[in-house]
Amino acid sequence: MTQDELKRQVGQAAVEYVLAHTGAGVVLGVGTGSTVNCFIDAMAPHRDRFQGAVSSSLASTQRLEHHGFTVIDPNAVTSVPVYVDGADEIDPRGNMVKGGGGALTREKILASLADVFVCIADASKRVPVLGGFPLPIEVVPMARALIERRVRALGGMPTLRANPDGTAFVTDNGHQILDVRGLTVGDPLAFEQQVNAWPGVLTMGVFALQRADMGLFATATGIETVRFG
Incomplete structure (x- = not known):
């Protein structure tokens, strides 16, 4: 599978996770990046299920609004049940390096609002120790x-x-x-x-204070789900 195919695969897996673990009328937390774009696109048919979304970047906001989502100011919410975002690197405990797209500060703000932080990535982003990515x-x-x-x-x-x-x-x-x-x-x-x-x-x-609670990782043989303790 190409990397784009892996991104689409894990984006769809994240949609299935969110739909299975949230009720109607909630606010969805949405990160930034090419893998998250696949998640946004795959979630678009279900937009009416949500009150709206909080977004970690202007680029994600524009994509969400293009698909008809209502984008809400994070100041107007006290929490979100789930925040979905990618990672440039993630270690075995769910610590990450993020910010390749430049949205790291807003990503940390939304991660701190989330009950569950779901990291979506292809399996190549898993590393034993952080630091290979700038x-x-x-x-x-x-x-x-x-x-x-x-x-x-x-x-x-x-x-x-x-x-x-x-x-x-x-x-x-x-x-x-x-x-x-x-x-x-x-x-x-x-x-x-x-x-x-x-x-x-x-x-x-480095996202250690706001590390991932779980990861969905796309591999050539399917989606691997990891829950971090």
Whole structure:
């Protein structure tokens, strides 16, 4: 199966999970990325079952609205029964690296609202230890150089994320992203807490405080379901 086929397969599996585990009239939590796009597309025929959706990015909001979903401000909800999102890496305990699409801060906000965080991905995203994928850090622009120095002191190699035309990438929140290579994250929770405490960091792409509760992983032989303790 191609990677696109695997993404469609796991997107459909997530639809089946959500329909089986939520009642009518709830608010659906929706993440960002190409795999989540497959989930949104597959969920579209069932949109009238939901009160609406909260979305982690402008891109997902536009796709949801295109399919006729009502997109709700997260400030208007106290919780969502399930949040569905992808991952750039996920370890055996459900800790993840996310933010390849630049929506990491909003993704953490929605994950913290969710009763159940379901990670959807192809099986290649499963790793024994986080750090192979560059670690995103969303920073206030005036703190970029400060954060770069702190990352280098840990042994990391930070690069300012850029658009194809060479200009600095700007998140939906108006900030910049440093992508950090060369770090192995043996203790995701401690590392996330350490970097989040640096002045000028909005958030960073290790999801340990908001790790996945379960994973749906597409393989050549079908969907593998993993529940993280």
